[in-house]
Amino acid sequence: MSTNTRLSIGVSLLGVLALAACGTTGRDTAAGKAPAGPVKGGTLTFAVNTEPSTCLDPHQSPADVAGLFTRPALDSLVSLDGEGRIHPWLATKWTVSPDQKTYTFTLRDGVKFSDGTAFDAEAVKANLDHIVDPATKSQLAAGYIEPYKGSEVVDPHTVKVHFSRPYSPFLSALATAYFGIESPRSLKQPQDALCKKVVGSGPFVIDEYVVQKGITYHRNPGYAWAPEGAAHTGEAYLDKLEIKVITEDSVRLGALTSGQVDGIASVPPVNVKQVQGDPRLTVTTRQAPGGNYNYYPNTTSGPFADKRVRQAFRDGIDFATIVKNLYFGAFQPAAGPISPSTDGYDKTLEGKTKYDPAAAARLLDEAGWSGKDAEGYRTKDGRRLTIRWGFLKAFAREQRDTLAEQIQAEAKKIGFEIQFVSGTVNEWLEKYPKGDYDLIDFSWQRADGDTLRNLFDTSAIPTAAKFGQNAARLSDKDVDGWLSDALDTTDQAKRAELYAKVQQRVTDEAAVFPVYVFNYLLGTGKKAHGIGWEPQAYPTFYGAWVEQA
Template sequence: MSLNRRLAIPVLTALLALTACGTSASPATPAAQAPAGAPASGGTLVFGVNTEPINLDPHASPQDVTGLFTRPVLDSLVALDDKGGIHPWLATSWEISEDGKTYTFTLREGVKFSDGGVFDAAAVKANLDHIVDPKTKSQLAAAAFGPYEGTKVIDARTVEVSFSKPYSPFLAALATAYFGIQSPKALAEGPEALAKKVVGTGPFVIDAFVPHQGITYHRNPDYDWAPEGAKHAGPAYLEKLEIKVLTEDAVRLGALTSGQIDAIASVPPVNVKQVEADPKLAIVRKQAPGGNYNYYPNTASGVFADQKVRQAFRDGIDFATIVGKLYFGTFDAAFSPVSPATQGYDAATESQWRYNPEGAAKLLDEAGWTGKDAEGYRTKDGARLTVRWPFLKSFAREQRGTLAEQIQAEAKKIGFEVVFTDVTATDFAPKAIAGDYDLVDFSWQRADGDTLRNLFAISNIPSGTFFGQNLARYDDAEVDGWLSDSLATTDLAERAALYAKVQQKVNADAAVFPVYVFNYLLGVSKNVRDIGWEPQAYPTFYDAWVSKA
């Protein structure tokens, strides 16, 4: 599933999630599309996507894809680059206390919300407090907030954010659209209004959001506070931006190839070569950071509470071959819970485990699943080896439903019965909270290695009061210690070493079944220039323009 990732599920992808969103200076313009002349102001860019937000408020939404729809409207205090560097945006500078618990920001002057409100320290406090307000029911943003204590307004241009413990990932989280700064006037209108429209200081303003159809935006003529690293200053080049929801791959691809729209998300892997062969089109790839598209076994109860059974499932299925054939090589097989584009990725995981059906059979024997019934499934004490998998079919993208069916068929060969339950996002939430499943699937796009804490910290196991992303329900004190230590240092090398230990341990415990590394496959027509990327691998449109040639 990818609630794109979800409702009450972690990305449950998209979305991933995947789980940071500062503006990057790297353009999405292929060599074949080298701009001719200076950027042109005006025009409309129409972008087709394969999923939609269920709630436009990124503070509340559980979907990381919400960041794609709200980033045109919302700026952040800081921006994040592809190498993990933090840069000024709405905050011109900041200081971190020696104990790592207090962040003091100096804010940019002269910034206004599109509703006329003034951006100041009180607005920052209103936004951060809104994220942690129980009434917001934040799932994604709150999970990235760590041990937040509160925000203090020092003066109109200075704000102080405090934590009960050191929290080094804060700036990277702050750079995402999920911490985008909204108008306090809009926040005061309540959750129902925010779910349909958000108001920010960004380069675009929302005209209308029509569920199942998309969102239209117009240029903010007063915009003059782009982040460091942007390709230009002042208002956006585009006069209008339109994001259309086209869930059917064939429809979305046809709209691009026929020239009805300018760009599309998620070009179907089977059609990548077709698009690349068209002289009017190009494919731009961007590997997503954060949690890969993974399967998460319930390590706390059911058949996967036994580590040998978990390892047998993972090692007994040739994930790499299935992924390679289904996606025509456009996605790489995953070996770690996080992608190579993530800060702190450990390449040693690529040789840590391998496809081994003979070893899987031996593990199942050792776990006591020595019998076989008439249909060939393993049994123990008369019970069949059954894996219950609640699957959000309506949110499945990138042929994940087809992939799941192929995994089901391969699992049968080694003795597992995989049973799908087609659930809605609303159905899934109580199952997740109660641990009423054996296996779940999602991606979780985030640029920072702290995504591992979201996915495996004990405190992120879902409960009746907090919907965490640790759906593996993984409970390991040693891993928790490493994740806690990573919060106390801003040294990227030290954090990477700790994250490497986490990746190695969760693989050794088979607490995750890595499936594939998501590549954003952007299809663009030749008239589209300078679509940018956030480090989280979502396209951005501030620098984009449409060529008249």
């Protein structure tokens, strides 16, 4: 999830798979030799630019970094490869009932959690029930399996998962870290305890998580249940793994170039070419699937309740040029609500909307915002055209605060006053379900086109009783119908057709202002090798190893 903390009301949910990766370095060939190959031992130190606020548990947190921090310790029932194919992991096989409402899983034997608890069907049931339990207050995972009715333990190695309706995206959701299987013994702890430490069956065991500092792990001895298709089997190569939180771009980059860390997340776009030109370093790029980094207007109240005002804001600001100039080509301007690496992406949206300040001016005139005050802002009935943007600058990453200020300046040229409304995360979590805002920004990483349901289905509108991701508060019967039909079919071509209709409609309604496609910019030093990728485009460390001195 943009991510930073629990919600990206200016706190991005960053949060992701790329179908194409490009790495640039000459470090091995320039030295005239390749590394000898994976070796066991050592510690890999990695630095990230953000953290999962105060909650580590991916069953609760929507932050992509919560998935990054917990994936080393958590296995999933299935895995997802770069081509979107599902593979066995803790489940060796599965079947789907003819009505697509029941999934039956056969589970691995001999798997143990790091606390000694055996993995079995009861553990699967406990995890799925925990995710949907209102007490968990899940801000992401529960929304992925909204039709979940319950799990039935057939025997210790067989479990049936029941849904109230056909639910085709279930397997791809299971592959994410947000459905990582936690020890059922640990799930009996209070929720705040789970926010500090999760216990899984993964290749690493969490030692300690310190807020604002980072997290440390050690190798899980005896690990022998890697997903099908993994680069190796058995225990992880690394003795230890350490992930540090270094929010300042220059400090994080300096830690990489000086060799203090072996790798970093989010190489600053302005420094990408510099890093690529250093033979000691590598930059690898992964394009994130799911929702782009977008701005979402409140379509139900305030100035943006008028479609013409939304269209004027979108078309009167040259988002593409601002993105190109600020990010030096590291991030591409977004054409629609989801990224090109997402199943169901509609390529026909590219070029559909264009920068046209003259058309924007006409739309504002038509909407009644035809006056201007002494500062040049549009007015209507003596009121200034003011947009309240819930933006927490303290949590902004990837220069999103600088980007927001540039958007603010450009918006003024066409008559919009943008007011940044700050506050604490908890204050915004109170405002968000009430719709007490005009504009919100975040990205929403998910490797399935069903991310559109999270973002635009009426059922995903946030309320006091339910955390939802439909920040635009869009309620459109056609959109709901297309998204529902997509749940009913496993035909990828049919799903793509339905998702294209959704993308076209939300674009026509200006229910989203696409900004940029997020790319994970991974920087590594000469000793680090074998870092892999999660379906949501953040790094994994099971196959990672470090050259020994």
